[in-house]
Amino acid sequence: MALVGRFESPAPDPRPAPPVLRPVLATFGVCAGLGALAALGIARDGVILWYLPLVPIAACVLGGIVRIPQAERR
Numbered sequence: 001m002a003l004v005g006r007f008e009s010p011a012p013d014p015r016p017a018p019p020v021l022r023p024v025l026a027t028f029g030v031c032a033g034l035g036a037l038a039a040l041g042i043a044r045d046g047v048i049l050w051y052l053p054l055v056p057i058a059a060c061v062l063g064g065i066v067r068i069p070q071a072e073r074r
Helices: 021-040 054-063
Strands: none
Touching (some): 021 054
């Protein structure tokens, strides 16, 4: 409880929500990335496909589902 209790009531985010198209495209990117991982696997012919796990993460960040914290401006 002491470790994760602070996540139960996060601070409000004053930034506006992204346009509807961005989360939709992010969802498509996540599904495409996970589908590629399922079809190709993490390694193929002895070569590790290190970039495939980054596709769903990049889709979330670029689509606005996961927001990168910004420094407070004073």
